Structure formats: C-alpha cells, structure tokens
Amino acid sequence: MQHFVDEAFIKIRSGKGGAGCVSFRREKFIPYGGPDGGDGGDGGSVVFHIKQNVRTLYKLKLHRDFFADNGHPGMGTQKSGKKGADAIVEVPPGTLLYDADTNELIKDLTIDDEEFVLLKGGKGGRGNMHFATSTNQVPRYAQPGLPGQELNLRVELKLIADVGLVGFPNAGKSTLLSVVTKAKPKIANYPFTTLVPNLGVFEVDNEHFVMADIPGIIEGASHGAGLGIEFLKHIERTKILLFMINLEDEEYLDQYDKLRVELKTYSKHLAKKPFMVVASKMDIEDSDEKYRLLQEKLGIDIIPISSVTHKGLEKLLYLLKDKTKSIESNERIK
Ligand SMILES: Nc1nc2c(ncn2[C@@H]2O[C@H](COP(=O)(O)OP(=O)(O)OP(=O)(O)O)[C@@H](O)[C@H]2O)c(=O)[nH]1
Numbered sequence: 001m002q003h004f005v006d007e008a009f010i011k012i013r014s015g016k017g018g019a020g021c022v023s024f025r026r027e028k029f030i031p032y033g034g035p036d037g038g039d040g041g042d043g044g045s046v047v048f049h050i051k052q053n054v055r056t057l058y059k060l061k062l063h064r065d066f067f068a069d070n071g072h073p074g075m076g077t078q079k080s081g082k083k084g085a086d087a088i089v090e091v092p093p094g095t096l097l098y099d100a101d102t103n104e105l106i107k108d109l110t111i112d113d114e115e116f117v118l119l120k121g122g123k124g125g126r127g128n129m130h131f132a133t134s135t136n137q138v139p140r141y142a143q144p145g146l147p148g149q150e151l152n153l154r155v156e157l158k159l160i161a162d163v164g165l166v167g168f169p170n171a172g173k174s175t176l177l178s179v180v181t182k183a184k185p186k187i188a189n190y191p192f193t194t195l196v197p198n199l200g201v202f203e204v205d206n207e208h209f210v211m212a213d214i215p216g217i218i219e220g221a222s223h224g225a226g227l228g229i230e231f232l233k234h235i236e237r238t239k240i241l242l243f244m245i246n247l248e249d250e251e252y253l254d255q256y257d258k259l260r261v262e263l264k265t266y267s268k269h270l271a272k273k274p275f276m277v278v279a280s281k282m283d284i285e286d287s288d289e290k291y292r293l294l295q296e297k298l299g300i301d302i303i304p305i306s307s308v309t310h311k312g313l314e315k316l317l318y319l320l321k322d323k324t325k326s327i328e329s330n331e332r333i334k
C-alpha cells in the first residue's frame with residue numbers, strides 16, 4: 001500500500017523562452033534577402049493537475065524537482081522554435097500550496113480546479129523578421145527569450161473530506177452529494193450503485209467543505225458482505241461522519257445500530273469520530289411519523305432532510321459547517 005503522505009517540499013521552475021533568430025533570406029538571384037529569423041518558443045510552465053485518484057503526496061516526496069523545459073530558439077525561414085514542455089505536478093484535491101520561504105498560502109486546490117498554472121514559462125524572443133524598418137532593412141538583432149521563474153514550495157494535503165456519508169445502499173447518499181455539490185455521482189434505485197468514493201465541495205457563507213460519498217454498508221460488511229468495508233478507509237480522514245437513515249427502508253429503525261456495529265468492527269478510531277444523523281427522503285408518505293419514531297428510539301438529534309424537495313438541506317449544511325469549524329479549532333488547541 002502507498003504511504004499516506006500529507007506534506008512535501010518541492011522546487012519548481014518554469015522554462016526560459018527560446019531566443020529569437022537573426023537570419024536573412026538567401027535565394028538564387030537575390031543576394032540580399034530580407035530578415036527571416038523566427039521567434040523563440042515560450043518556456044514550459046509549471047502546471048498542477050488536480051486528480052481525485054492521486055490521493056496522497058507520496059510521489060512529490062520521491063520526485064522533488066519539477067522543472068519545465070526551455071523554449072527552443074527560433075530558426076531561419078521564419079520558423080518559430082518549439083515551446084518547452086510543461087512540468088506537470090499531479091496532486092489530489094484538498095492540496096494547499098505554500099511559498100516555503102515566506103509560508104504564505106498561494107493556492108488551495110479544490111476539486112473544482114482541474115489545472116492550475118503556478119509559474120508561467122518565459123516568453124520566447126522575437127526573431128529579426130519583425131524588426132525591419134524603412135531605415136534599417138538589415139536588422140542584425142533579435143530579442144532574447146525571457147527567463148523562467150523558480151519557487152520553493154511546501155505542499156500540504158488537508159483532510160481528504162470534512163464530511164463522510166455513511167449509510168445503507170439506496171439511502172440517498174449520492175443524491176445528497178449531487179444536490180449540495182457540483183459532483184455528478186451515479187444515482188439509481190438499486191443497491192451498490194456507488195462502487196468508488198466520490199468527492200464534492202459544498203459552500204456555506206463563502207467557505208468550502210469537502211463531502212465524501214462512499215459505497216453503501218450492509219449488515220455483515222465487516223465480514224465481507226456486500227462490497228465489504230474496505231472503502232471505509234476513505235472516510236478515516238474525515239472530520240465528521242454523517243449517518244444517513246433511509247426512511248423508505250422497512251428496517252429504518254435498526255439501520256443506525258447496524259451501521260455502528262459495522263463501523264466499530266472495522267475501526268475503534270472511526271467509531272469514535274464526531275457524527276451527525278440525518279433521516280433521508282422526508283418527502284415520502286408517512287415520513288413525519290417514521291421520523292418521530294426514529295427520533296424516539298435513538299434519543300439523539302436527527303436532522304430531517306429530503307434531497308428531492310430540499311427540505312432541511314440548508315440547515316444541515318450550516319450544522320455541518322459549525323461542527324467542522326469547532327473540530328478544527330479544537331485540533332488547533334491540542
Ligand atoms: N423520494 C426520495 N427519493 C430519494 C431521495 N434521495 C434519493 N432518493 C432515491 O433513492 C434511490 C437511491 O439513491 P442513491 O443516491 O443512489 O443512494 P445511495 O445511498 O448513494 O446508494 P448506493 O450508492 O447504492 O449506496 C434513487 O432512486 C434516488 O432517486 C429523496 O430525498 N427522496
């Protein structure tokens with residue numbers, strides 16, 4: 001298994017622009033051809049690609065230097081030099097880029113970013129073909145390429161998600177994610193629609209939080225039933241577990257206890273995480289009565305929601321935000 005690495009120090013450098021070319025046209029019978037030196041190619045940039053499947057900064061620990069190529073010089077006959085190749089750094093969503101020398105935050109990369117150009121390559125110089133004037137038909141100069149830039153970075157991966165959804169298959173986990181974030185997970189009325197975790201970002205008062213939707217858990221999952229609980233590792237690093245109880249399910253009154261048992265069998269640490277409970281599908285028939293019975297049985301606060309009518313969603317997001325922030329401030333005190 002790959003080690004989970006959440007901090008790395010790297011050096012990045014963009015490429016220098018290629019020099020413009022000084023050259024003159026040479027053709028039969030035209031002894032003094034005009035200037036035809038082409039432009040230098042731009043230097044390559046340093047580009048971050050944000051990929052969900054990367055998950056850790058492990059590779060940045062192995063490969064500490066990310067240097068883009070220089071642009072190629074221009075050539076005669078008006079040919080431009082080739083652009084230098086970009087240096088690509090692949091990181092998971094939730095990666096923060098800091099200037100290692102000043103510790104200033106440069107960028108917080110979320111899953112809504114696909115690519116982020118941090119250092120642009122130097123521009124290529126212009127060839128002498130651009131510099132002929134009426135007074136100087138024979139320009140013997142061209143521009144040099146501009147230099148690239150260099151930066152030392154501290155790269156940090158924040159928790160993969162703030163909120164992890166836990167529930168039986170068909171509870172409506174993916175639907176909730178699709179309603180409160182821009183994520184487009186597969187949704188269907190059969191169990192185990194979700195086979196791999198999905199991440200989305202929700203926004204409350206201009207702050208962003210990551211929600212993770214994972215495959216459904218069933219009774220016996222800790223012994224391998226259904227899809228097993230292997231994927232619970234993806235919510236090990238979330239701040240809050242959001243248990244989702246499906247009021248449509250006949251056994252809705254037992255779901256919470258069953259989920260708890262599976263979770264505890266998998267990991268004591270996970271079972272102790274801060275959590276909240278929602279009753280989903282509050283738009284269906286008899287949902288008010290079912291909600292009341294559930295609340296009575298569990299004796300804890302349960303937030304009623306419907307992803308169809310959006311009932312309770314705003315309140316839920318505010319509660320998740322408050323809880324996430326209070327967990328973060330406790331972590332800082334520790
Ligand atoms: N009436 C109603 N139906 C809902 C609601 N939320 C989800 N559903 C339906 O419930 C079914 C299952 O929804 P999913 O979001 O795929 O459930 P899931 O928990 O992600 O399921 P798995 O990926 O299999 O674990 C779909 O048919 C949804 O349309 C809701 O608030 N109200």
Ligand SMILES: [Mg+2]
Nearest residue numbers: 173174193194
């Ligand atoms: Mg799903």
